[in-house]
Amino acid sequence: MVRSNTREEILTSATRLFAASGYKGTSLHDIAVDVGCSKAALLYHFDSKEAILTQLCAPAIAELEQLHDRLEGLESAPARTAAIEGFVDLSMRYRKEIQVIYGDLPGLLQQPSFARVHLLTQRLCEILAGPSGTPVSAVAAKLVLAGIPAIAFAVDQGMHCYSDEELRAALIEAATRALAPPT
Amino acid sequence: MVRSNTREEILTSATRLFAASGYKGTSLHDIAVDVGCSKAALLYHFDSKEAILTQLCAPAIAELEQLHDRLEGLESAPARTAAIEGFVDLSMRYRKEIQVIYGDLPGLLQQPSFARVHLLTQRLCEILAGPSGTPVSAVAAKLVLAGIPAIAFAVDQGMHCYSDEELRAALIEAATRALAPPT
């Protein structure tokens, strides 16, 4: 049997398995069984296990990059609302990938391809914190920026009570509220 | 050389190494080198690698349990403020342990000793969401509950700009603001 889209199947399986058991907790054998091919086939399509991880995170990172570019030209206030909306959408669209990243954060931080993510996230944080520069606004920005992906992380483990639209709206409102200056 | 407090040294080293490289990413050999003893010595003091993980998380889990008991008798409003303060304090005191848990969340969720943590966190979430029961308040509670430990997670990787007191105050204010009903 020869298939045409094995590469995509590998990426799909790897994403689900990495998200469920972590990068280190998932072996090439596990992925091969899930895909229904040999372990060697994985390494025919990808240079290494790490290459699989990098490839499956690539689209999410690319979109984060795009979000960053989109915000660069805006004024402070509209940049903030756009950042909230963009980051919520991005976190919800790439739930599984975020689960993978969160599940292996300490080990991944050292990897060069994620250093860029760190920079982009820091920039987003500055935008969310706004120009005031008080500790509270900076910490609130970190809170939102860490909390939203963490919800995306947890949402597949027992938070099916809300629809995506409800969840999105609620996240944006809660984030906006946390970041709003006290009245 | 015979030492008296090897057990504590093992727990300290393991916590730091697990936090830095993850549970799976740290071998018994790594811990043994860090402590300055043999790998076999680790398994003399603890039944297994997993037992080390369980033991080092035990104090944090016990305190979470205490926080839960303390909140049980309170009314809705004071329970919420006490929950915020208690959870912020707990998250800051056990930063390293939280880093360990976050770093291996997917794998750890299946473990029985962490099922209890899941329950306690859910109860905390209900208290933070309050009696209103709207999606926004529930999601805001999740946001705060996920965001605070995530900051504790990230704080040791480049957020030394604030003192613990500043950080604590800012976290409590940001969390309170995110959870406050719109005025």
Add this chain to the structure above:
DNA sequence: CTCAAAGCTGGCCGATCGGTCAGTAACTGA
């Protein structure tokens, strides 16, 4: 002084890991 317990070591075990390699079946353009 004796001796058992506590604390610890070096060496070893089977299992599993990521990765390599020679070989093969199927498809494809010349």
Add this chain to the structure above:
DNA sequence: TCAGTTACTGACCGATCGGCCAGCTTTGAG
């Protein structure tokens, strides 16, 4: 028809993993 490329397999490799065990010191009570 046939050479060449693509997609893939099974067997195998060295390294590393968690864990076990026989035996060696050190310590302290009787």
